[in-house]
Amino acid sequence: MKDNGKITNIFLSGVGGQGAILASNILGEVFIKAGYDVKKAEVHGMAQRGGDVTTHFRFGKKVYSPLIKYGDADYLLSFELLEAIRYINWVKPEGKIIINKSEIFPPSVNLGQMAYPKDVEKTFKKYFKDNVWMIDGQGIAKTLGNVQSANVVLVGAFSNFFPEIKDEQFIDAIKTLLAPKLHDLNVKAFYEGKKAL
Numbered sequence: 001m002k003d004n005g006k007i008t009n010i011f012l013s014g015v016g017g018q019g020a021i022l023a024s025n026i027l028g029e030v031f032i033k034a035g036y037d038v039k040k041a042e043v044h045g046m047a048q049r050g051g052d053v054t055t056h057f058r059f060g061k062k063v064y065s066p067l068i069k070y071g072d073a074d075y076l077l078s079f080e081l082l083e084a085i086r087y088i089n090w091v092k093p094e095g096k097i098i099i100n101k102s103e104i105f106p107p108s109v110n111l112g113q114m115a116y117p118k119d120v121e122k123t124f125k126k127y128f129k130d131n132v133w134m135i136d137g138q139g140i141a142k143t144l145g146n147v148q149s150a151n152v153v154l155v156g157a158f159s160n161f162f163p164e165i166k167d168e169q170f171i172d173a174i175k176t177l178l179a180p181k182l183h184d185l186n187v188k189a190f191y192e193g194k195k196a197l
Contacts, residue, residue: 007060009068013087014079015104016051019151022177023077024055026155029173031059034165039066052083077158079137079151080104081120088124097128098157098197100137100150133157133197140192149182149189156193167194 010027014020024040031038036059043054056068070090076097078084084099091097103116117123124132135157137150152174159170167190174186 005061007058007063008075009073010057010059010075010077011068011073011087011090012055012057012077012079013083014053014100015083016053018053018079018100018102018104019148020053020055020079023079023151023155024057025177026152026170026173027057027158029176030165030169033169033173036060037063039063041066052086054083054087075158075161077154079154082117085117085120085123088127091128093127094131095128096131096133096161097124098133098135098154099124100154101134102138102150135193135196137193140196141189144185144188144192146185149186152186152189153193153196156190156195157197159190159194160197167191 012020012024021042024042028038028040038059040055040057056066058066058068068090072092073090074092074095076084076087076091076095078087078098079100080102081099099120121132121134135154137153138147140153141147141150155170159165159167170190171187174190175183178186
């Protein structure tokens with residue numbers, strides 16, 4: 001286990017329908033069973049697919065607040081490129097970032113009112129150097145037969161940052177939170193994501 005006196009801050013961002021909340025629930029299950037105190041807070045920009053969805057996720061020996069201070073995230077796990085850029089300033093200078101190579105155009109882009117940002121990876125590399133990983137979550141999930149498992153692909157990649165947590169603990173959490181018919185697919189998605197980082 002990590003130093004139990006330290007609180008680790010994970011900021012998750014995505015859009016409705018990508019499974020960002022499920023991903024945070026999997027992490028919650030994992031870290032609670034690993035013996036940590038866990039607090040999390042979810043924010044839904046819109047109560048429908050396509051709206052901004054974020055989760056503040058904190059764990060440690062004792063966590064008193066679920067909210068991450070601005071600029072204090074140790075990790076950013078983003079399920080969509082624009083949502084990654086939106087929350088770049090929440091991450092510490094030494095923070096680690098995983099971004100799903102997914103573009104979901106908001107209404108303002110579809111209506112021609114604004115342009116979708118270019119070179120998201122380049123922007124992150126400029127400020128975070130080698131602490132940025134781009135993962136083709138949808139592409140990997142598609143090869144497995146269901147693009148909806150992209151969120152678990154991202155969880156698999158993210159698990160590499162926590163070597164003290166065994167893969168089996170992630171698998172148990174996945175099986176606890178998903179219907180049995182989805183177990184095989186999502187276990188494969190987890191391991192494919194783990195290899196992608």
